[in-house]
Amino acid sequence: MLRVICLLISVALLASSVAVRAAPLTLGEGEALMGRFQQERYLRGFDKPIRSSGEFFLLPKDALIWQTETPFDSRMVIDKEGLSQGMNGAEVTRLGFKQFPAFKLLRDTLENSLSGNWAPLEEMAGAKLQPSEEQFSLRFSPKDSGLSLPFAYLNFRISDFLDVVEIVKSNGDRDVITFSDQRIAPVETVTEAERAARKNPS
Amino acid sequence: MIRTGFVIYLLLVGAALAVIGWRFQDGLPLNTNIVAMLPQTEEAEWVARAEAAERTLGSDQLIALVGHADFEIARTAALDLNRALINASVLRNTDEGAPVATLTDLNKALFPHRAGLLTEGDRKLLAAGQGQVLMDRAMVQILSPLSLTDAEMIRRDPLLLLPNYLTSSLKNSSKLVNRANVLAVEEEGKWYVLVRGKLVGSAFDKGVQARTLDVFDRMSEKLDKDYGDVEILKTGAVFYGEHAYRRAEQEAGFIGIISLIGIIVLNFLIFRSFHPLALTLIAVASGIAGGLAVTLIFFGTLQLLAFVFGAGLIGISVDYAFHYFCERFNRQTTVPSARARAIRSGLTLGLVSSVLGFVTLALTPFPGLQQIAIFSASGLTLSYLTVLYLFPYLDRAKPFTHGEKYLAFSMRLHHFWWKSENRKWRLPIIGLLIAAGGLGATQIVVDDDVRRLQSLPPELQAEEQAIRLLAGIENQTHRFFVRGASTEEVLQAEEALSLDLEALRASGMIGNYRMISQFIPSRARQLENKALVEAELLPALPEHMAALGLSGDVPYGPTLGVLTLDQLTGETLPGTFSQLRVYTTPGIVVHAVSLSGVKDTAPLAALADKSPNVSLISQADSLSKTFGAYRVRALIMLAIAYGVVWVFLSLRYGIFGALKVMMPSAGAVILAPCLIALIGEPFTFFNAMSLLLIFAIGLDYALFNREAAGERQRRAMLANGLSTISTLLAFGMLALSETFAIHAFGITILVGITLAYLLAPLASDLDHPMTEPV
Structure with missing residues (x-):
């Protein structure tokens, strides 16, 4: 009997050590996501990566907000119309998706991946999420659409949430964005937290 | 008396025909520019020239958007339409495979001059000693995960001066984007691909109009059949011209035929002969020849409106002929000269009254009215001579024996x-x-x-509006023309004007404005910009580069000269700006400044009044x-x-x-x-x-x-x-x-x-x- 119990425990432990999650978490209706990010920008020929970090807030179908804290405070809002960057309360960049439609694809990809909506990305990439250890991965290289894309391909690493995305450019430049402390909350809560972060940038 | 009058008539008609023959050697000297009817001044002359040049530039354009939910289908259908328009000799043949000018092309052309190209906002910041703001901005943009920049660009332009300049200069210029080597825009799930070209002939040429309409009719049906649910939106002067021509033709045909039949029936009914009608035509033709010749002698060309109204006034000569032929109802005399004599007093008084009236009109400083007056007075005089001195020679007929009832009926009004x-x-x-x-x-x-x-x-207006909305083309209702002796002078004048326009935009008096100097600043402005960059940015640049992890030399070295308008030719200069280049001749360069969302024209007129080289235009x-x-x-x-x-x-x-x-x-x-x-x-x-x-x-x-x-x-x-x-x-x-x-x-x-x-x-x-x- 004892041997049976030990065997069962061993099997359970073995199984747990190689277990793959059934699927990453997906945001439900009325839910939003917030957390922290760290970005490393590797530019070909540069001495070191350019690092930045801060908080992010995803309000699905509305906006993705990037509140950078280091090296200095700045804010980026990507909504349906385009991208806006601000510094000290003043807008310094505005890019419309009508003018740069390829960016819309990147925006949609980021929103889908952060909110766990992988099906459209799998369809566009023509590949499925690949399980590996406790994570999934996906290499996202969209089919040619005639648009001049701002990246060659994306590498995703996913657990419950998107953990890392690597944006690889055709010239060899790459951005590695690592997400942490992700938390699902009602849209109102995330909106409130985003407002607070805007008022009190650390 | 009659013989002398007849000789004078022959001499005048001969002279008139000689003048017309001489002036028509180089084609019909007809001027359709209504602005030319305004009093001539030095200013109006260059403005009129600029307006004419601009009309020519704009009128030979044809624009269409081919829409479909699937981009590839929209693209293929647009290329099919473009090919059909070229094959039917509607559009000039351009290389279909030629790459559409992209942002990359512009980058290449402008890159060597980036230190001299600053937005107005950046200039102000640098002038105020706030260069750090520009450095922080560059850093924010470099850090963005949705960044336009790459290592090469950052290495050569770590302050991102050029990307910011381009983004600002091209803002709202068009919603069309380059995709798979065509310009396209997506709207509500549908892709619209642009078909654009220059007509092989004039937009007002009936042949070009007919071919254009035929291709669009044919291709609309074919594309729908081949690909299903293809939408074609089109605009251009050729469509408006064709519509106006078709309607005028229909109306002129209908009204003209009714009028002609009516006049012939009337003549035949009353005079029971075609002879009076033929002689009447001679009187009218003599009048038009006389009017045309005298106007050409005085003015060199004939304005279209003057010709239309003048010819109408010469139509009075038909009345002179009627009076002559009604004298044939007088059975007391068979002598044609007696008929002429009977109406001479009335005719002379009528002619002198009309001519006096027209001469009064000729005293105005308006060339259009002067032409109408001269055309009518001289033409009517020749018609008068025709009736009084030619008719008696050509009219050998006996008095009418009919017509009693008409004469009696005519008197009812008198009674x-x-x-x-x-x-x-x-x-x-x-x-x-x-x-x-x-x-x-x-x-x-x-x-x-x-x-x-x-x-x-x-x-057609609805289609044009739809194209404007889709392509993001502002409806520019007003514009300035800015004149100078050289491109540099005009660019500097534009920059001076922009200070006032900026204030008007800030106060909401105008929505937006666009001028070439926003894209290619004057040489003086570029040198100022370079000096600002050198003074305010370069000293702090090594620190900025170190923060980026960028080593090496400071990349804003001395460049060869400044960017000039002539360096950006053809397709490289964005369409929004190339359209503002009205004309360039040795000694006179004219650019347009387009204005949209104009709430009040008074402050704009005041701006134009400040300089003789600036003129406010609203067609x-x-x-x-x-x-x-x-x-x-x-x-x-x-x-x-x-x-x-x-x-x-x-x-x-x-x-x-x-x-x-x-x-x-x-x-x-x-x-x-x-x-x-x-x-x-x-x-x-x-x-x-x-x-x-x-x-x-x-x-x-x-x-x-x-x-x-x-x-x-x-x-x-x-x-x-x-x-x-x-x-x-x-x-x-x-x-x-x-x-x-x-x-x-x-x-x-x-x-x-x-x-x-x-x-x-x-x-x-x-x-x-x-x-x-x-």
């Missing part, structure tokens, strides 16, 4: 005014006319706005202003013409007698605009111009009534009646036109000439019949 038994009807009718006129006077609405006068087809406003000025001027000169004619007629009829003779014509001229106002017709330039015709024809009717006595009264009344019917058939029928200008002309003539005819017998003086003038 109405002069027989005592009709007195009870006369006063109420006069009272009614005055009351209607008074009521109409309160209803008159003056309208010179060319936008309301233009009857552009709504379906619609400028035409409206021209029409308004002409309307007022025509009315003033009409009043003066009546004064001059009064003095002239007083010599023969006395002061009060002359007033009485002028009364029917003046009554018709005053009442016609009032009566048409009752049916909601506005009073425009075209109505005012038609009053000139009513003035001249109305005077003729009255003069023939006054000059004719006894038996001749009947023939004069018949001739007046025939002349009225033919005028109404030729001009009054134009009231049926859907083209506003033609309709306005027609409706005024219809009412005015009818009134002039009805009132003309009032000029008679049965107690004091006239004899031949001394």
